[in-house]
Each structure stands twice: as structure tokens, then as C-alpha cells.
Amino acid sequence: MDVLYFAWVRERIGRPKDNIETGAATVRDLVEELRAREARYEMAFADLDALRVAVDQELADFDAPLAGVREVAFFPPMTGG
Amino acid sequence: MDVLYFAWVRERIGRPKDNIETGAATVRDLVEELRAREARYEMAFADLDALRVAVDQELADFDAPLAGVREVAFFPPMTGG
Amino acid sequence: MQEEAFDLGAEVNDFTSRQSGMGAVVSFTGIVRDIAAGLEAMQIEHYPGMTEKALAGIAEEASARWSLGDVLVIHRHGALAPDEMIMMVATSSPHRADAFQAAEFLMDYLKSRAPFWKKEVTRDGADWVDAKDADEDALSRW
Amino acid sequence: MQEEAFDLGAEVNDFTSRQSGMGAVVSFTGIVRDIAAGLEAMQIEHYPGMTEKALAGIAEEASARWSLGDVLVIHRHGALAPDEMIMMVATSSPHRADAFQAAEFLMDYLKSRAPFWKKEVTRDGADWVDAKDADEDALSRW
Numbered sequence: 001m002d003v004l005y006f007a008w009v010r011e012r013i014g015r016p017k018d019n020i021e022t023g024a025a026t027v028r029d030l031v032e033e034l035r036a037r038e039a040r041y042e043m044a045f046a047d048l049d050a051l052r053v054a055v056d057q058e059l060a061d062f063d064a065p066l067a068g069v070r071e072v073a074f075f076p077p078m079t080g081g
Numbered sequence: 082m083d084v085l086y087f088a089w090v091r092e093r094i095g096r097p098k099d100n101i102e103t104g105a106a107t108v109r110d111l112v113e114e115l116r117a118r119e120a121r122y123e124m125a126f127a128d129l130d131a132l133r134v135a136v137d138q139e140l141a142d143f144d145a146p147l148a149g150v151r152e153v154a155f156f157p158p159m160t161g162g
Numbered sequence: 163m164q165e166e167a168f169d170l171g172a173e174v175n176d177f178t179s180r181q182s183g184m185g186a187v188v189s190f191t192g193i194v195r196d197i198a199a200g201l202e203a204m205q206i207e208h209y210p211g212m213t214e215k216a217l218a219g220i221a222e223e224a225s226a227r228w229s230l231g232d233v234l235v236i237h238r239h240g241a242l243a244p245d246e247m248i249m250m251v252a253t254s255s256p257h258r259a260d261a262f263q264a265a266e267f268l269m270d271y272l273k274s275r276a277p278f279w280k281k282e283v284t285r286d287g288a289d290w291v292d293a294k295d296a297d298e299d300a301l302s303r304w
Numbered sequence: 305m306q307e308e309a310f311d312l313g314a315e316v317n318d319f320t321s322r323q324s325g326m327g328a329v330v331s332f333t334g335i336v337r338d339i340a341a342g343l344e345a346m347q348i349e350h351y352p353g354m355t356e357k358a359l360a361g362i363a364e365e366a367s368a369r370w371s372l373g374d375v376l377v378i379h380r381h382g383a384l385a386p387d388e389m390i391m392m393v394a395t396s397s398p399h400r401a402d403a404f405q406a407a408e409f410l411m412d413y414l415k416s417r418a419p420f421w422k423k424e425v426t427r428d429g430a431d432w433v434d435a436k437d438a439d440e441d442a443l444s445r446w
Contacts, residue, residue, distance in 0.1 A: 004351070006349055006351055006419065007349055007421035007423070007432055008432050054351070057353055058357075059417065073354070073419075075351070075419065075421065076421065076432065076435070077416070077434075077440075078415070078416055078417065078418060078419055078421065078435065079415070079420065079421055079422045079432075079433045079434070080379065080414050080415055080418045080419075080421075080422075081258075081334050081390070081391060081411055081414040081418075081420070085209070087207055087209055087277065087279060088207055088279035088281070088290055089290050135209070135212055135277070138209075138211055138212035138215055139212075139215075140275065154209060154277075156277065156279065157279065157290065158292075158293030158298075159273070159274055159277055159278055159279065159293065160278065160279055160280045160291045160292070160293050161206075161208075161249070161272050161273055161278030162192050162248070162249060162269055162272040162273035162278070162400075169313075169317070170313070170317055170329075171311075171312070171314055171315075171316050171317035173313075174312055174313050174331065175311070175313035178312060178333060178389070181387075182387060183337060183338060184335060184337070185336075186332065186333070186334060186335065187312075187332070187335065188330065188331065188332050188333075188407075189316065189329075189330065189331045190328065190330050190400065190403070191320060191328070191329040191330075192327060192328060193320070193323070193326060193327050193329065194327075195325060195326070195327045195398065196325060245323075245324060256337065258334070258411055261332070262404065262407070262408050262411075265404070269400055269404075
């Protein structure tokens, strides 16, 4: 599964993307896995209220299931326009 | 005093403008004077609800006083934009 | 106020390039629509002298109500063909909500408070366009 | 979605000339504003792939809600200087209220639902722009 990071999430983690094997059932489970990896992941995911998530390029919530999903992205609230 | 007509008011009266001497105290008095002139004025001023008035180029109502006024204009509701 | 056509894009670009520190520019353009009977021309009559005052007054009112950098209003008169542009407004503001609201306010007031009258000329004859209750009602929200 | 600058006036003119039977065209342009610390650049990051889907989805939603002739959305990414245009939307409709509302809707959704992030670079450093509660609140009116 591709896991993408944007804006300060990308900067804190220090890379734009991970490709990981995971059995995580939901986005929240995936976050717990990532947090356990390294301090920079722990820091990036410290406050989930400050984060948004997209599952296969659609906005989703942290309880979204990951079965069959190819791409998950984490980023702060959007500031376009 | 210049009295101006626009849109179908102008067409019904058959001219864009009259210059008249009047002792009319208000717009409504002026309308009564004009109505008494000829049938085409009577026709143009038949329904005051369908008319708007400007006094010295500012929108006004039919009770507006005419003392010192130089220009009165009658026209249907505006349809710009 | 002008009889000749205007170049919307050039006006919007000029307007925008004159702004500094503005985060938002909104433009509105009104275009002659064809009608069922087949429109040959839209004739726009206005009240010279009062028109300029009314437009300036409406623009001033908008500037007093919202935080605006600038306001532009162009309105044509004379005979226009279908798909020709009748008029345009542009507003600039630090904030998008102000630019949008001011542009809508300008349009609502232009429709019902500036001395313009439209006449539709078709093969079958010519008719003055009736004012719409909805246009008058639109003023009540400001 | 593009990195290069766009010509607002040319886009608005093109957009308008493609319309037929539309009485109203509204455009909105967002411009990089300078900030107190002195802005050197506004960097705009986006999410390739999702961005296009999100913009198309927002435009479709607008077309479903209002009577529109057409919708145009252009959004830049990369590094922009103060007073450069970031993005624009344009809408056309037979009626002005629809054109205005659809343009405001597009902007409100673009602000908070399209995957763009702004970073302000000044002499003192660089900071991600925080999302505003007001922008999120603006969605609730639709």
C-alpha cells in the first residue's frame, strides 16, 4: 500500500511516501503502526485532530476500512483557493 | 422646469421632454397638471403604481416637494444590469 | 456609461493589475440573451446625467459597506445584439466574501436603481422589458 | 492544475465566448497577498491525481445544484510571488443569482476540500498557512 504525506506531515516524516505491507483494518490502525515506527512518525501523528486523510484519493475519516485500498494519504487541513 | 420622459412613458407622450411653467407644490400635483393637458398624457400617467419619478436626478416619491426643483423625470421601473 | 463594446478580459486584467494587497477579484458580466420570439436587438435607454450619479452612488455605498480596494462599473446603452455584453462590474478586496458580496450588491442595485430601460426588438415588434418582482425583492437582503 | 501563470482576461474572454444563451458570467480570482513579515514566495503544494478528481467533483456538484452553462477552474501550484494570481473560477448561467452562488460555492469548497497547501516563505523562514475556521464554517451554508 502506498502511504503519502503532504505539507508539514511530509516535512516531519522527512519523505513524501512509504510503500508498506500492512494488515491494518482501518486508517486508525495504520496510524498506530506508523507511530510505532520512529519518533518522526510519532511526532507527525501526535494530534489526529490536526490531520486529514484521503483513502484512494477520496477524503475519508480515520475509521475508514483499508480492505482493497491501494493508496492512503495524510495531510493537514487544506488551504487552497 | 424640465420634465423628462423615458422608455414607454416617452413613447406614449410622444416626446422626450417638456419645459413647463408650473406652480405645482408636489410631484403629484405636477402629474395632475400634465394629465389635464392631453389624452396621451392622461394615458401615460393612468397608473402611478407603474411609474417611478426622479427629482433633480435623484429617485423620489410622488409626494416630493417641487420648490426650487429644476428637473423632474418620469419612467417605468428600471431594468438595467 | 458607453455606447461602444468593451473588452471584458482587458478590463478585468487592467482592474486586477491596478490592485495591490488585494486577495480577491470578482467580476460579473451581463449578456444579451436571445428570447423565444427571436431577438433582433436589445435597445438600452438611459437617463444621461442621472445614470452617472446613480452608478457613482451605488459604488460609494458598496465601498462603505465592505472592505474594498476598488470598484469598476461599465454599462452600455444603445442597440445590442444577442450574446453581446451589456455591462460588467468588478470588485477587489483583501477577502473573497467581501468581493463577492459587493459585486452582488452592485448588481442588485444596478438592476433596480440605476436609470436603464431595456427594449426587446423581434421580428414581431418591440416590447419594453418588465421589471421583475424578484429583482426588487433582491434589494431587501442588503 | 498548472504550474505556469494564466492570463485571467484571456481565460474570461474565452470562457464567455464559448457560452450561448447565458445571461451572466461571474469570475473569481485569488491573488497572493503580501504579509507583515514581507513575503518572498507563496509555495503551493498539491496532491497530483486527487487534485484533478476533487476539482472535477466540486464542479459537478455545482452543476447539479445550479442552472449553469459551464464551469472553469484553474489552480496553480509551485512558487508564486506577491500579486501573482493563484487561481480562478468562472461560471455562466442564464441567471445572475445562479452564476454568483455557484462561484461562491466553488470557492468555499476549493478552500477546504481540494488538496492544496500553502506555505509562506519570508526572510525569517517558512510557515504553512493554517486553515481558517471561517473557511470550514463557510461550507455549512451550502
